[in-house]
Amino acid sequence: xxxxxxxxRLLLNLRTFKFGALTLLAFALLLASGFVLTTEYRRRxxxxxxxxxxxxxxxLYAQAYSQTTLRLDWPxxxxxxxxxxxxxxFGVRAFLPGHFGPMRIINPGxxxxxxxFLGLDxxxxxxxxFSLLAILLTYDVIAGEKEKGxxxxxxxxxxPRSRVLAGEYLGALLSLMLPLTAGFLLWLILVRADLEVEFxxxxxxxxxxxxxxxxxxxxxxxxxxxxxxxxxSRSATALVLLIVLWVxxxxxxxxxxxxxxxxxxxxxxxxGTNVAQASEASKRGLEMEVINRAIAQAEAAxxxxxxxxxxxxxxxxAILARTxxxxxxxxxxxxxxxxxxxxxxxxxxxxxxxxRERNWSNTDPDLDLSGMPxxxxxxxxxxxxxxxxxxxxxxxxxxxxxLFLAAALAFARYDPRYQL
Amino acid sequence: MIWLxxxxxxxxxxxxxxxxxxxAVTLLxxxxxxxxxxxxxxxxxxxxxxxxxxxxxxRNLEQVRIVRPPRTxxxxxxxxxxxxxxxxxxxxxxxxxxxxxxxxGPFLELLRDxxxxxxxxxxxxxxxxxxSYDLISGQREAGTLSLILAQPVSRAQVLVGTYLGTVLSxxxxxxxxxxxxxxxxxxIGAAPLTITDGFRIGTVVMLSVxxxxxxxxxxLFLSSRxxxxxxxxxSALIVWVLFVLxxxxxxxxxxxxxxxxxxxxxxxxxxxxxxREESSKLxxxxxxxxxxxxxxxxxxxxxxxxxxxxxxxIEADWAARWEIRRMQNRVRQERExxxxxxxxxxxxxxxLSPFAFYQYVTESLADTGLIRQQRFRRQIERNTASFxxxxxxxxxxxxxxxRSSGYGEIEDAGYRLRVPHPPRFEHIQIPPQxxxxxxxxxxxxxxxxxxxxxxxxxxxxxxxxxxxxxxxAFLRYDVRPG
Numbered sequence: 001x002x003x004x005x006x007x008x009r010l011l012l013n014l015r016t017f018k019f020g021a022l023t024l025l026a027f028a029l030l031l032a033s034g035f036v037l038t039t040e041y042r043r044r045x046x047x048x049x050x051x052x053x054x055x056x057x058x059x060l061y062a063q064a065y066s067q068t069t070l071r072l073d074w075p076x077x078x079x080x081x082x083x084x085x086x087x088x089x090f091g092v093r094a095f096l097p098g099h100f101g102p103m104r105i106i107n108p109g110x111x112x113x114x115x116x117f118l119g120l121d122x123x124x125x126x127x128x129x130f131s132l133l134a135i136l137l138t139y140d141v142i143a144g145e146k147e148k149g150x151x152x153x154x155x156x157x158x159x160p161r162s163r164v165l166a167g168e169y170l171g172a173l174l175s176l177m178l179p180l181t182a183g184f185l186l187w188l189i190l191v192r193a194d195l196e197v198e199f200x201x202x203x204x205x206x207x208x209x210x211x212x213x214x215x216x217x218x219x220x221x222x223x224x225x226x227x228x229x230x231x232x233s234r235s236a237t238a239l240v241l242l243i244v245l246w247v248x249x250x251x252x253x254x255x256x257x258x259x260x261x262x263x264x265x266x267x268x269x270x271x272g273t274n275v276a277q278a279s280e281a282s283k284r285g286l287e288m289e290v291i292n293r294a295i296a297q298a299e300a301a302x303x304x305x306x307x308x309x310x311x312x313x314x315x316x317x318a319i320l321a322r323t324x325x326x327x328x329x330x331x332x333x334x335x336x337x338x339x340x341x342x343x344x345x346x347x348x349x350x351x352x353x354x355x356r357e358r359n360w361s362n363t364d365p366d367l368d369l370s371g372m373p374x375x376x377x378x379x380x381x382x383x384x385x386x387x388x389x390x391x392x393x394x395x396x397x398x399x400x401x402x403l404f405l406a407a408a409l410a411f412a413r414y415d416p417r418y419q420l
Numbered sequence: 421m422i423w424l425x426x427x428x429x430x431x432x433x434x435x436x437x438x439x440x441x442x443x444a445v446t447l448l449x450x451x452x453x454x455x456x457x458x459x460x461x462x463x464x465x466x467x468x469x470x471x472x473x474x475x476x477x478x479r480n481l482e483q484v485r486i487v488r489p490p491r492t493x494x495x496x497x498x499x500x501x502x503x504x505x506x507x508x509x510x511x512x513x514x515x516x517x518x519x520x521x522x523x524x525g526p527f528l529e530l531l532r533d534x535x536x537x538x539x540x541x542x543x544x545x546x547x548x549x550x551x552s553y554d555l556i557s558g559q560r561e562a563g564t565l566s567l568i569l570a571q572p573v574s575r576a577q578v579l580v581g582t583y584l585g586t587v588l589s590x591x592x593x594x595x596x597x598x599x600x601x602x603x604x605x606x607x608i609g610a611a612p613l614t615i616t617d618g619f620r621i622g623t624v625v626m627l628s629v630x631x632x633x634x635x636x637x638x639x640l641f642l643s644s645r646x647x648x649x650x651x652x653x654x655s656a657l658i659v660w661v662l663f664v665l666x667x668x669x670x671x672x673x674x675x676x677x678x679x680x681x682x683x684x685x686x687x688x689x690x691x692x693x694x695x696r697e698e699s700s701k702l703x704x705x706x707x708x709x710x711x712x713x714x715x716x717x718x719x720x721x722x723x724x725x726x727x728x729x730x731x732x733x734i735e736a737d738w739a740a741r742w743e744i745r746r747m748q749n750r751v752r753q754e755r756e757x758x759x760x761x762x763x764x765x766x767x768x769x770x771x772l773s774p775f776a777f778y779q780y781v782t783e784s785l786a787d788t789g790l791i792r793q794q795r796f797r798r799q800i801e802r803n804t805a806s807f808x809x810x811x812x813x814x815x816x817x818x819x820x821x822x823r824s825s826g827y828g829e830i831e832d833a834g835y836r837l838r839v840p841h842p843p844r845f846e847h848i849q850i851p852p853q854x855x856x857x858x859x860x861x862x863x864x865x866x867x868x869x870x871x872x873x874x875x876x877x878x879x880x881x882x883x884x885x886x887x888x889x890x891x892x893a894f895l896r897y898d899v900r901p902g
Contacts, residue, residue, distance in 0.1 A: 017651060017654065017655075018651075018654040018658075021654075021655075021658055022658065025658065025661075025662075029666065032670070032674075033673075035677070036673045036674065036676070036677050037673075039677055039680075040673075040676065043680065047685070051685075120666075120669060120670050120673050124669075128661060128665055128666070129661070132657065132661060136654055136657070140650070235650070236554070236649070236650075237438070239650075239653060240438055240550050243546065243550060243657070244442070244445075244546075244550075247542065247543065247546055251542055251665075252449070252534075252542070252543065255533075255534055255538075256452065256534055259456055259533070259534060260456065262460075263456060263459055263460070266463070
């Protein structure tokens, strides 16, 4: 019985105008985003390679230890196509002067973005279009059948309410899985055809997980739709409520929380100390404090915004794509480690050849570069990404479970009789 | 009769619990926005005053810093002020101001500021759709539309009445919310609002009504093109998602694709290369001295020739430095121009959505964002000339006090040739008030409106076109229920 209800819902959905229109919109956006982001990826890769090539023989001409500085570059992530993330906005190149100054991270190819608040990428198309589609397909599932009078007919058969709900849920899920799978495959074909990069098994696993999480995310909106639909008696009321919730959860709540966090975690030390006027020694400490505060601020914002399933989903995808803020922190930490190693190495060499710290003359022998650390970037392994994304993915699953319970409870108590 | 229908719509909405609830939500949004903005503006003013004092005290003959004051009306349209630089440096050799604090900033990328533009553009537009989607098709379904049209009233009157009623009923929550937010900004915020600001706010309120009326018309148009209210709502939502979420966000990536900006590292490389190439021509060597020293001259003549050579070298050095500055400025200007073109393209693309028109008009009215940044830059550029002439006069007066910015010389057989370095004048104490004053002229409201006139015109034009289209669709509408 569950299956026949699911089948009925699936067939009903496939024939509607909203389904066709939104599916087409989603496909168009997915293809556009794939095209835009592969172009961007290719440009970034070229820039990265140009930067690396410029690095190759820089150390060959070093004459004093002050010239033996290192640079760590964060290569463009191929899965940035899934989620642009925020990680690389804060810099993809670290200057490591070792003993000769503090580390600096810059963004060589930075653009000034002023108007857009959601970049166009895979995760955003899913969050905007598919969640809307989920709501539009489910708002009238219970309340609408009641209005038409078919709900009491359905319940007059020997089928328990839980099965009706499960069938409706499965039907909606199946009807959304179709465009999701098709869109994902289409997007993948475009990306693979357009991109020369080899996808290794790890990337395929990440892509698969991303598809699964997208399904979990969409399912949470289906369940929300079912819950609201079985809590009100008119489908129009359900729709208005759902749309308001959708805008609140997706657009307004994350913005407000981020903003509130900038107020609760101000980026500058409260004491009114002025970084520009502080002494050199305390300047380093103050700068560190400013950075630490900024990191604390960003982390607080990441946690608070993830209360909205939209943001939780985006975070999971960004972690899987290695473009989230945590990935930037990982880059920063790696750069710091190399900076410390280089500093130790500089100290050791300067102790041995004090005259070569900053100066040299034509008669000096070649600089002793033995044992010099080579800053290298190792991408985050899958296991680490998984453990970082687990809390958010778990939260999404828990939201699903809670919404299912709420929907089951509401539907069990639902009055199916139709009154004008 | 028009008023009767409008009144009926107003009543219907005001007695609706959903309407009351959503009005409360609107008020809450405006109040929260007002509170957060007032707090943030206070912080910005504090930072401005600190930076301005520092800049004032550190004025010298090599550079002057100018700090851009924050705009009080940022709560209406923030326009990305946060990400624009606030400190500009003028150097006499540069024709353009240098933006000082471009790469600063915390790690938190704000998704979007919750200013009035945002609340009206995202939340109130949705509210409009939710309360007007069923005005035609819903009444047809309920069977009341044919009853109304059985009265001696023309369809145009029905449409105008419905339109007016909806616009009026959406104006109410908007006005309540804006008043609440404004009161909060006035009480918590430290920066006072002037009469002109009041006028600007009034214009923004009227503009918001015009913008929202556009969405009322979209909704009425769709409602009179579809037979069922639910179809109307779905198509209205798709239009909303396109106009409010997708087009404004896609304009920038698509502009990137159509017109990719060269890497900023590339420009820096070109600037460095100019420096390297030009300065390599300036190297001095003992070979320059050799023909004089070994030439058949008397000691007196040799000394005179070396002095002559030294003078020529200094002149050549000056000329070369000017040339370097000029060429580097050209690269910078090119970059600036390319970025500007890119932004213009992104803006043009975003104008596929009326939200963009509304946003840009409001930004020019509130005088915030990119438009203000450009205007401020132009003002600085105008002021640069007076600063340059002032420093040149002062430098001539204190020429004997200038400190050489570098040392180095070549010696051969007792004859010395100094490496030319231009003198620096930072250390000379000049009272800050002696510098030419920087005049930050706030543009008159009329000027800001004329800036935004095309966008404003487009908004009104869309309204008219949509109204005609809706009227046409409604005249042909089949009103029979069932």
